[in-house]
Amino acid sequence: MFKILKKKELSDVVTLFEIDAKDIARKVQPGNFFVLKIHEQGERIPLTIADFDREKGTLTTVFQKVGKTTYHLGTLNEGVFIMDIIGPLGIPSHIENYGKVVCIGGGVGIAPVYPIARALKEAGNIIISIIGARTKNLIFWKEKMRNVSDELIVTTDDGSYGRKAVVTIPLDELLREDKDIKLVIAIGPAIMMKFVCRTTAKYNVKTIVSLNSIMVDATGMCGACRVEVGGETKFACVDGPEFDGHKVDFDQLMKRQQMYLDEEKIALERYREKYGIK
Amino acid sequence: MEGKKEEKKPKNRVKMREQDPLTRARNFNEVPYGYTPFDAVEEASRCLSCKRPTCREGCPVEVDIPGFISLIKERKFLEACYKVKGKNALPAVCGRVCPQEIQCESLCILGKKGEPVAIGNLERFVADYEAEKGEIKVPEKPKPTGRKVVIIGSGPGGLTCAADLAKSGHQVTLFEALQKPGGVLIYGIPEFRLPKVIVEREVEYIKKLGVELILDAVIGKLYTVDELLNDKGYDACFIATGAGLPIFMGILGENLNGIYSANEFLTRANLMKAYLFPEYDTPIKRGKKVAVFGGGNVAMDSARVALRLGAERVYLIYRRSEAEMPARKAEVHHAYEEGIEFLLLTNPTRFIDDGKGNVCGVECIKMELGEPDESGRRRPVPIKGSEFQIEIDIAIPALGTRANPLLTKTMPDLKLNKRGYIVAEEETGMTSKLGVFAGGDIVTGAATVILAMGAGKKAARAINEYLKWKYWDFKS
Numbered sequence: 001m002f003k004i005l006k007k008k009e010l011s012d013v014v015t016l017f018e019i020d021a022k023d024i025a026r027k028v029q030p031g032n033f034f035v036l037k038i039h040e041q042g043e044r045i046p047l048t049i050a051d052f053d054r055e056k057g058t059l060t061t062v063f064q065k066v067g068k069t070t071y072h073l074g075t076l077n078e079g080v081f082i083m084d085i086i087g088p089l090g091i092p093s094h095i096e097n098y099g100k101v102v103c104i105g106g107g108v109g110i111a112p113v114y115p116i117a118r119a120l121k122e123a124g125n126i127i128i129s130i131i132g133a134r135t136k137n138l139i140f141w142k143e144k145m146r147n148v149s150d151e152l153i154v155t156t157d158d159g160s161y162g163r164k165a166v167v168t169i170p171l172d173e174l175l176r177e178d179k180d181i182k183l184v185i186a187i188g189p190a191i192m193m194k195f196v197c198r199t200t201a202k203y204n205v206k207t208i209v210s211l212n213s214i215m216v217d218a219t220g221m222c223g224a225c226r227v228e229v230g231g232e233t234k235f236a237c238v239d240g241p242e243f244d245g246h247k248v249d250f251d252q253l254m255k256r257q258q259m260y261l262d263e264e265k266i267a268l269e270r271y272r273e274k275y276g277i278k
Numbered sequence: 279m280e281g282k283k284e285e286k287k288p289k290n291r292v293k294m295r296e297q298d299p300l301t302r303a304r305n306f307n308e309v310p311y312g313y314t315p316f317d318a319v320e321e322a323s324r325c326l327s328c329k330r331p332t333c334r335e336g337c338p339v340e341v342d343i344p345g346f347i348s349l350i351k352e353r354k355f356l357e358a359c360y361k362v363k364g365k366n367a368l369p370a371v372c373g374r375v376c377p378q379e380i381q382c383e384s385l386c387i388l389g390k391k392g393e394p395v396a397i398g399n400l401e402r403f404v405a406d407y408e409a410e411k412g413e414i415k416v417p418e419k420p421k422p423t424g425r426k427v428v429i430i431g432s433g434p435g436g437l438t439c440a441a442d443l444a445k446s447g448h449q450v451t452l453f454e455a456l457q458k459p460g461g462v463l464i465y466g467i468p469e470f471r472l473p474k475v476i477v478e479r480e481v482e483y484i485k486k487l488g489v490e491l492i493l494d495a496v497i498g499k500l501y502t503v504d505e506l507l508n509d510k511g512y513d514a515c516f517i518a519t520g521a522g523l524p525i526f527m528g529i530l531g532e533n534l535n536g537i538y539s540a541n542e543f544l545t546r547a548n549l550m551k552a553y554l555f556p557e558y559d560t561p562i563k564r565g566k567k568v569a570v571f572g573g574g575n576v577a578m579d580s581a582r583v584a585l586r587l588g589a590e591r592v593y594l595i596y597r598r599s600e601a602e603m604p605a606r607k608a609e610v611h612h613a614y615e616e617g618i619e620f621l622l623l624t625n626p627t628r629f630i631d632d633g634k635g636n637v638c639g640v641e642c643i644k645m646e647l648g649e650p651d652e653s654g655r656r657r658p659v660p661i662k663g664s665e666f667q668i669e670i671d672i673a674i675p676a677l678g679t680r681a682n683p684l685l686t687k688t689m690p691d692l693k694l695n696k697r698g699y700i701v702a703e704e705e706t707g708m709t710s711k712l713g714v715f716a717g718g719d720i721v722t723g724a725a726t727v728i729l730a731m732g733a734g735k736k737a738a739r740a741i742n743e744y745l746k747w748k749y750w751d752f753k754s
Binding site: 023024027037041042043044068069083084085086087088089216217219220221222223224226227228233235238252255256258259260263264266267270 | 465495522524535556
């Protein structure tokens with residue numbers, strides 16, 4: 001059992017939890033993720049690690065309410081226990097001094113990009129961060145990202161905050177003007193990562209993406225998270241979650257992410273009905 | 279039933295009553311009902327109590343088979359159960375899923391002329407009888423040795439090793455990566471073949487022996503084996519992490535939606551109880567036309583689960599003929615009875631996309647048997663031009679597993695074979711790393727529950743010796 005120590009609503013659909021998980025906090029690295037199951041009847045879902053504190057023994061995660069499990073999770077309050085948390089999973093990010101790195105976070109993808117940007121900054125890199133979302137209230141952690149970046153660009157699709165653009169527009173400008181950029185790291189919706197990779201491919205800049213596939217055990221046993229990378233089937237849970245974005249078959253990833261749309265709808269509607277939520 | 283009392287000893291074994299095939303194909307309840315006490319005594323009375331019982335040699339966990347059968351004859355059912363449990367901590371599991379026909383029962387003298395004693399059915403009976411009577415006896419706690427042993431993986435191998443070591447007085451910690459203990463007994467074998475309450479019951483017994491069970495702990499990630507041995511003070515370690523990564527076929531379209539590895543399909547259905555969706559949150563696709571690929575027990579289980587999820591037609595596609603199928607005969611028979619359609623000497627060549635990323639068909643090719651291969655079985659060879667297509671909406675490759683490197687790659691000083699399995703001595707489980715033993719599927723590749731249990735038992739014995747003398751002589 002894992003206790004929720006702190007809860008913060010970052011927007012009406014995005015929530016932050018700080019969770020008591022000493023053993024995991026001891027080992028976690030930027031780029032890792034964990035799996036969570038709320039209760040006995042719950043499903044196992046992978047969530048990203050947004051931060052951690054080894055001394056306090058805590059993990060921070062940020063999640064968006066999209067399906068039944070994340071809606072339910074969002075109703076839990078401080079002091080409540082989550083039944084199962086499994087981690088740290090996946091291969092951590094490779095951290096070294098590349099020189100200049102662009103870190104891109106889209107939507108809730110801002111959260112997992114933060115510890116990676118921080119580690120890269122500590123390793124001596126110059127960090128240019130781009131954080132973007134559909135609209136103003138989905139942007140969070142602007143100050144935290146600024147603190148680990150040499151330059152921060154904020155975009156919203158509707159222009160309600162920062163620059164009215166998708167993240168690939170400032171990215172394209174940066175790559176065009178600055179030939180010193182050695183690496184781009186992008187975490188966010190698959191469609192965003194796909195277009196980031198399309199943009200960076202034009203400039204031949206290495207791009208790392210972190211894939212958010214559907215998973216069950218997340219230890220390599222089931223293969224639910226499989227995706228083609230460079231023509232080979234890889235498991236996002238144990239071979240990733242980070243991959244060379246130029247080799248990922250994003251169209252396949254997006255189709256696989258939608259495999260249970262019907263079931264997700266049934267589960268969410270049933271949940272809303274049960275608790276009278278509109 | 280009662281009328282039978284008048285008859286003489288039956289020549290044939292007492293059949294276990296089963297759910298009707300067409301009814302059971304639509305529910306997840308257990309298929310056989312089990313023996314009544316009357317059935318059990320009648321079956322036990324067929325045992326000749328041989329002076330030199332050969333059946334015992336066929337039991338990887340050394341159960342005193344004639345001993346417990348004699349007690350059944352005397353209607354001492356509880357004592358019979360305690361006798362079994364002296365060697366086997368998982369009798370209700372083994373009574374159901376052990377391939378007795380190639381082990382103890384294959385050596386029974388009665389089998390030479392007729393049917394061997396139904397040792398498995400009797401084992402199941404005594405275990406269920408004990409549970410039903412609620413008289414679970416826990417042996418007296420031995421004097422603590424002060425030694426600590428850590429076991430990685432709570433499947434049949436890990437549970438057996440844990441039970442034996444706890445009975446020897448060692449402090450045992452058992453780590454499990456999933457949220458429930460039991461390994462393949464929980465995630466793999468379906469409810470209708472092994473009800474999960476039975477696994478839970480046998481795990482409870484092992485906990486009562488004093489074993490500490492820690493769930494949700496992925497060793498290799500949460501701790502390394504070196505941390506456990508050096509920082510956490512464990513004196514020895516047994517690795518029983520089981521079968522690993524599912525094998526896909528490497529054919530076109532295998533990542534289409536609707537294609538599940540057998541591991542995923544069974545894990546969703548069994549561990550996550552997706553067959554109860556939306557009561558349980560984990561979804562599973564319920565196909566109308568399902569194709570399962572492979573000829574082992576896992577393939578049979580997958581096909582039978584698909585049927586129970588409501589499929590109209592379930593095809594079992596296997597590239598060899600029925601004679602080469604590695605599955606238990608009883609499971610193949612059950613699958614046939616329930617209406618699984620066997621397409622033998624058939625191999626898939628590609629999956630067909632419905633244009634939206636879902637599988638809508640599979641192209642197969644007919645095979646014929648050629649010369650024997652290295653496994654001794656005749657190698658299937660494709661027949662040119664015999665391709666044909668079948669309409670399906672779910673496909674389940676059940677083609678075995680490869681070694682999962684998640685733990686072993688954190689142990690550079692552990693010797694692996696070229697396929698990534700741990701090199702361990704067969705009789706002891708001893709590995710190239712001091713204090714580390716291994717057994718079960720992570721050593722042998724995918725095998726059976728009972729072989730993993732046998733490995734757990736041998737390792738427990740070897741760990742006992744090691745803890746006394748701290749002597750390490752690995753030759754391999």
